[in-house]
Every structure is written in C-alpha cells, then in structure tokens.
Amino acid sequence: xxxxxxGRKLAKDLNLKTKSRVQQLNQESIYPGLVVIIVGDDDASxxxxxxxxxxxxxxxxxxxxxxxxxDTTQDxxxxxxxxxxxxxxxxxxxxQLPLPAQIDERIISxxxxxxxxxxxxxxxxxxxxxxxxxxxxxxxxxPSGVMEMFKKYHIDLRGKLAxxxxxxxxxxxxMASLLTNAxxxxxxxxxxxxxxxxxxxxxxxxxxxxxxLHLLGSCDVKPNAVVIDVGENMNENGKLVGDVDFDQVSxxxxxxxxxxxxxxxxxxxxxxxxxxxxxxWSEKNGR
Amino acid sequence: xxxxxxGRKLAKDLNLKTKSRVQQLNQESIYPGLVVIIVGDDDASxxxxxxxxxxxxxxxxxxxxxxxxxDTTQDxxxxxxxxxxxxxxxxxxxxQLPLPAQIDERIISxxxxxxxxxxxxxxxxxxxxxxxxxxxxxxxxxPSGVMEMFKKYHIDLRGKLAxxxxxxxxxxxxMASLLTNAxxxxxxxxxxxxxxxxxxxxxxxxxxxxxxLHLLGSCDVKPNAVVIDVGENMNENGKLVGDVDFDQVSxxxxxxxxxxxxxxxxxxxxxxxxxxxxxxWSEKNGR
Numbered sequence: 001x002x003x004x005x006x007g008r009k010l011a012k013d014l015n016l017k018t019k020s021r022v023q024q025l026n027q028e029s030i031y032p033g034l035v036v037i038i039v040g041d042d043d044a045s046x047x048x049x050x051x052x053x054x055x056x057x058x059x060x061x062x063x064x065x066x067x068x069x070x071d072t073t074q075d076x077x078x079x080x081x082x083x084x085x086x087x088x089x090x091x092x093x094x095x096q097l098p099l100p101a102q103i104d105e106r107i108i109s110x111x112x113x114x115x116x117x118x119x120x121x122x123x124x125x126x127x128x129x130x131x132x133x134x135x136x137x138x139x140x141x142x143p144s145g146v147m148e149m150f151k152k153y154h155i156d157l158r159g160k161l162a163x164x165x166x167x168x169x170x171x172x173x174x175m176a177s178l179l180t181n182a183x184x185x186x187x188x189x190x191x192x193x194x195x196x197x198x199x200x201x202x203x204x205x206x207x208x209x210x211x212x213l214h215l216l217g218s219c220d221v222k223p224n225a226v227v228i229d230v231g232e233n234m235n236e237n238g239k240l241v242g243d244v245d246f247d248q249v250s251x252x253x254x255x256x257x258x259x260x261x262x263x264x265x266x267x268x269x270x271x272x273x274x275x276x277x278x279x280x281w282s283e284k285n286g287r
Numbered sequence: 288x289x290x291x292x293x294g295r296k297l298a299k300d301l302n303l304k305t306k307s308r309v310q311q312l313n314q315e316s317i318y319p320g321l322v323v324i325i326v327g328d329d330d331a332s333x334x335x336x337x338x339x340x341x342x343x344x345x346x347x348x349x350x351x352x353x354x355x356x357x358d359t360t361q362d363x364x365x366x367x368x369x370x371x372x373x374x375x376x377x378x379x380x381x382x383q384l385p386l387p388a389q390i391d392e393r394i395i396s397x398x399x400x401x402x403x404x405x406x407x408x409x410x411x412x413x414x415x416x417x418x419x420x421x422x423x424x425x426x427x428x429x430p431s432g433v434m435e436m437f438k439k440y441h442i443d444l445r446g447k448l449a450x451x452x453x454x455x456x457x458x459x460x461x462m463a464s465l466l467t468n469a470x471x472x473x474x475x476x477x478x479x480x481x482x483x484x485x486x487x488x489x490x491x492x493x494x495x496x497x498x499x500l501h502l503l504g505s506c507d508v509k510p511n512a513v514v515i516d517v518g519e520n521m522n523e524n525g526k527l528v529g530d531v532d533f534d535q536v537s538x539x540x541x542x543x544x545x546x547x548x549x550x551x552x553x554x555x556x557x558x559x560x561x562x563x564x565x566x567x568w569s570e571k572n573g574r
Contacts, residue, residue, distance in 0.1 A: 106420070127414030130464070131456045133393070159479040167467055169418045176475070177417070180454055185480040188463075192446040193472040 002253040005149050005228075011265035014148065015059055018272050022060035025279065032279035033062040034092040034118065035084050039077065039103065040070030045096050052094070052268060059272050062089070074103045078111050085113040091282055092118030092275035114138075115282060118274050120174070129174055132181045136281050138274055143175035145266030146207060146228050147182070153255060155205070155226055158183040163199045165189045165243070166209035171230055175207050196220075208243040215243040224254035230263050289540040292436050292515075298552035301435065302346055305559050309347035312566065319566035320349040321379040321405065322371050326364065326390065327357030332383050339381070339555060346559050349376070361390045365398050372400040378569055379405030379562035401425075402569060405561050407461070416461055419468045423568050425561055430462035432553030433494060433515050434469070440542060442492070442513055445470040450486050452476045452530070453496035458517055462494050483507075495530040502530040511541035517550050 022032055034056050038049045049065055056063035066080065077095075084090045093116045099105050109121040117125050120138040128137040150157060162184040166172035176188045187199050197220040200206050204222070208215060209230035221227055231243030242259030250256050257263055309319060321343050325336045336352055343350035353367065364382075371377045380403045386392050396408040404412055407425040415424040437444060449471040453459035459475065466473045474486050484507040487493050491509070495502060496517035508514055518530030529546030537543045544550055 106422075123414030123418055123420065124411045125414070126417050127410030127412070130413050130417040130460060131410055133410065135393075159481050173417060173467075180460075180475055180477070183477060183479040185474065185476055185486070187472065187474045188467055189472055190467070190470060192470040194446050199472075 002227075002250045002256040003153070004250065005153060005255055005257045005262060007145075007149070007257060007262040007265045010149060010152055011269035014266075014269040014273060015055070018061075018269070018276055019059040021276050025276070026060065030279060030283050031062055031089065032092075032276045033064070033090045034094065034275045035064045035066055035090050036094045036096060037066045037068065037077070037080065037084075038096040039068045039072050040100050042098075045098075049096050052271065055268055055272060056275070061272060061275055064090075070100050072100070072103070074107065077103055077108060081108070081111045085111075085116065090116065091279040092116055092271075094119050094271070115285075116278060118271060118278060120274075121169075126169070126174070129177050129181075132177075136277070138278065139178070140170055140174045141270040141274060142171050142209075142230060142263060142267045143178050144274075145263060145270040146175060146230070147178050148266060148270065149228065149257070149263075150182075150226075155255065157205070160184045160204040161187070161202060162205040162207070163187045163189060163203040164207045164209070165196060165200070165215070166230075168209065171209040175209070179205075179207075210243050212243055213241065214245055216249060217245045218248040218252050221249050221253055223252050225252075226255040227253045227257070228263065229257050229259050232259060232264070289514075289537045289543040290440070291537065292440060292542055292544045292549060294432075294436070294544060294549040294552045297436060297439055298556035301553075301556040301560060302342070305348075305556070305563055306346040308563050312563070313347065317566060317570050318349055318376065319379075319563045320351070320377045321381065321562045322351045322353055322377050323381045323383060324353045324355065324364070324367065324371075325383045326355045326359050327387050329385075332385075336383050339558065342555055342559060343562070348559060348562055351377075357387050359387070359390070361394065364390055364395060368395070368398050372398075372403065375569075377403065378566040379403055379558075381406050381558070402572075403565060405558060405565060407561075408457075413456070413461070416464050416468075419464075423564070425565065426465070427457055427461045428557040428561060429458050429496075429517060429550060429554045430465050431561070432550060432557040433462060433517070434465050435553060435557065436515065436544070436550075437469075437513075442542065444492070447471045447491040448474070448489060449492040449494070450474045450476060450490040451494045451496070452483060452487070452502070453517075455496065458496040462496070466492070466494075497530050499530055500528065501532055503536060504532045505535040505539050508536050508540055510539050512539075513542040514540045514544070515550065516544050516546050519546060519551065 036049050053063045084093050114122045114124045120140045125137050162179045164176045167190045176186050179186045200220045205226045207228045213233045229242035229244045235241045323336050340350045371380050401409045401411045407427045412424050449466045451463045454477045463473050463475045487507045492513045494515045500520045516529030516531045522528045
C-alpha cells in the first residue's frame, strides 16, 4: 500500500508556520498585505476569492478583496493594479481568473509588479524560473506546493524520471521547470502524445494535471512510483476526484496524493507563504 | 543512409532571403541595424564578433562593433547599452559572452531592451517562449535554427518523441520549449540522467547539446530517427566534431546534421534574420 501524501496536514503545518512568521514580522512592524482583485460575479470565482481572503485573515495577513463590476474596462483595471503596485502596504497582488472578455489577461499579467506577483503569472517571473535564476522570485503556487510535498516526504528528485502530463502555463510548464531545476529527467506530455501510459509506466514520479477522469489506473504506474494528482474532476456520481483511479493506484504506488485533500490545500498554503516571502523580500530590499 | 541536413546550404538560402529583405526594406527607408558589443580581447570572442559583423555587412545590415577595454566597469557597459536601447537606428543589441569577472552577465541580460534583444537572453523573452505567447518576440538563435531545419526538411514534430540532451539556457531549455510548443512530447535530459541511451534509443528526434565527444553511437539511435548535433568538440586528432559519431550514426538515422556544416551556420543566419525581423517589428510598432 502507498504512503498517502496528506496535503491537508502539510498545508496545516505550513499555515501554522506562516502564521507564526507573520506574528514575528508584526513585532518588527512588518505587516504582510495581500489584495485579491475580482472582476464580475462568477460564483466559483467569488468562492475562491473568499477562501483566500479568509485564510489570509486567519494567518494574520492583511487581506483586501477588491471587487469590481463585470463591465470594468481594461484601463480601469490597469489603473487599480498600478495603485496597488505603488502601495507599499501591499506585498501580493492577485487577479482572479478568468477575466471578462473585454480584458486581455496577458496585458494584466504584465502589469503586475513582478515583485508583488504572488501568482507568478508575469512572464518575467516565468522567465526566471525557466532560466533557473539564482535569485528570489515568485513561483506558481500549485507546482511549488508539489515541490513542498516532495521535500516534506523526503522524496529525492535528482536523476529520477519524472513525467508531467499537461503543459498549462499555471501547472504543467512550471512543474516541468521546477523538476528540471531539481535535476530530474523530465518528460513533458501533452494531448498530442500518442501513448501516455508508455511513459507513465516507466516513471519514478508522475504529476498529472489534465482534468481527465480515469486517466491512470494501476497498470499505468510502476510499483513504488510517486503519483501526484493535480486533477480536479467530477465523477459519474458527482464526487470530486482526480485524474488517477486512487483506489487502484494506491495499491501499487509508493506515494500518492488523494483528491480532495492532496495538492488542493497546498496551493492556497503556498499562496499565503509566498505573500509573506514577498513581504520579507521587499523589506530586505527596501521596496 | 541518412539524409544529411545541409546547414551550410540552408544558411546560404536563408541569408539570400535576408539580403533581399534588407534591400526591399532599404527602398522603404528602413535600415536594419545591429551592434555587437565586445568587452576585452579574447581571441575566440573577437573572431566570433568579426564573423557576425562581416556577415551582417554582406547582407546589407548596418553593423557596428563596439569594442570596450577589458577593465570596463559594469556601469560603463550599462550606460552604453542604454544608449543603444534608445538609438532608433539600432534594432539588435548583442553582447558577446563571456564578460570579464567584474560584470554580472545576469544584470546585463536584463538591461537590454527586450525589443532589441537579438540573442534573446533577457528573461522576459525567455518567459514569453516558455509560456508560448502568441506574439512576436526574439528566440535564441541556435534552437530557432534547429526549428528552421525541421521546417525546411518537412520534419513533422506533432506527437513525436523528442529527446533534448542538455539544459543550458542558450540551447537545451529553449530547444525543449520550442519542441513542446510545436506539440512534440519532450524529454529533457541532464548530467544526472542515469542512462541517456535508454532515452535516445527510443526517440524520433534527438537534439544533443552536451559538448561531449562520442556521446552517441549507432546503437543509441533508432532507425530513421532525426539526429541534430549541436555539439562542437575537438577530437583526438584536433578535428572539429559533434557529440554524435557521425560515420556510424549516419548509417541508420533518417536525418542527421554534420559537424561542421550543420547547426553552426544556421545560428548566425538566424541571428541575421532576427535582426531584420526586429527592425520590421519595430517599424510596425512605431518604436
């Protein structure tokens, strides 16, 4: 049987650490601040934003929700981002996606001060990760949460064969870069890949981020492999499940993340940690 | 027997096309301009710079060599780059590497106007490539030269298994991104990879950029694979050779690049093309 990677527990531990860092920083008169900007009234987006806001508050991070009407123009949004870029009490700026059609997400991603880019969507931060720059910069929170899991479970990556399924800019691509930077041999699969299972069945580490139900069963995974499931899908019974058939695969994998309770809680915990990291970095660098 | 990918011929054709584009642009009073900045008097660097300068002149591109003494400070170099950043007659700025120890290459790479960054070393351009942005941006010339080879020899990449050996910021990483963006399944190997040949022997496409003599022989390559050799090494007899044993591998590969006469000539031809692309882009965008 696999070791089940307990994302809820890891996230809880990390959040406690973040909370205590915030308390200590407050004593030095440093108050990490996060703004979450949301345009429109999409239910799911509103829920995500509220969750982030509540979590931040719980950890002592100053958090603002900036709610904008759905007919906000791109220029109006840019002006607001500019204000937060210059506001020294804000260390992390997060613009909840998706944005309404009149706003170009690419232009918005560029407009966020790279040093407050807590979601790490600004291409300059993507470039630093891609080039494995030896400096501090924000990293997308889902893949960095996965890296934290490897660390906490003492999973060695060097020289290991890692397969990343999916090449999104938010998960697959940065995940592949982080693994390459950690000296793994990395295979990046996409929907043109002819036989995904040919690759997964040989991998030491699998990260699946496809949103495809029942993508991997027990025959598709090597005994003792590490299986990280980033997928979030509704199954036939309306239950939240991942890309991987957990019941089957957990019988043969070495480590596996459940869905829910795996990668999900880590993403928001990393977002909180990164807000504090940005505050500390900004303090050190006098910005 | 393989089809030998004739880099010299491809480069010649591309250069002719670039030359004719320059002539046409001149008629519209557009004069593409390149500056190559060199610090110090390293022989090899001086030779590279001269080659680029002569090639540019031959194609009608206005070319300047800016030679600086080896004790140039970082601030002095930054000031000079700033001048070229603002000089509207310059479309491409290239700083020959390596730089003397007192100058931080990373800071220099950031200082080049991304829209004149003909070597594509600025992280913002790396980020655009990594994120597969749907806009115009410069791309490192060696991997883009390899992509040009695939195109000219009608080598389909979609769904193919491509192995990239090496993860340098100049070749390996951007090569892997270009292949991912072209819908190949990409394996990125590095020096921690335990058995390189296990991967190369299954690959449809191999790009080797290690600088390691005799890395790949005929047993390490699948019949009819496409083998691109970016290596440049001196063999036991002082002869320039690649990473791949050409005599052996050319008997079984489908396509192979020789060294010399393969990737090398394409790199400089792509540099020239990219200078002209930047000039056209800058004209269109009124900069």
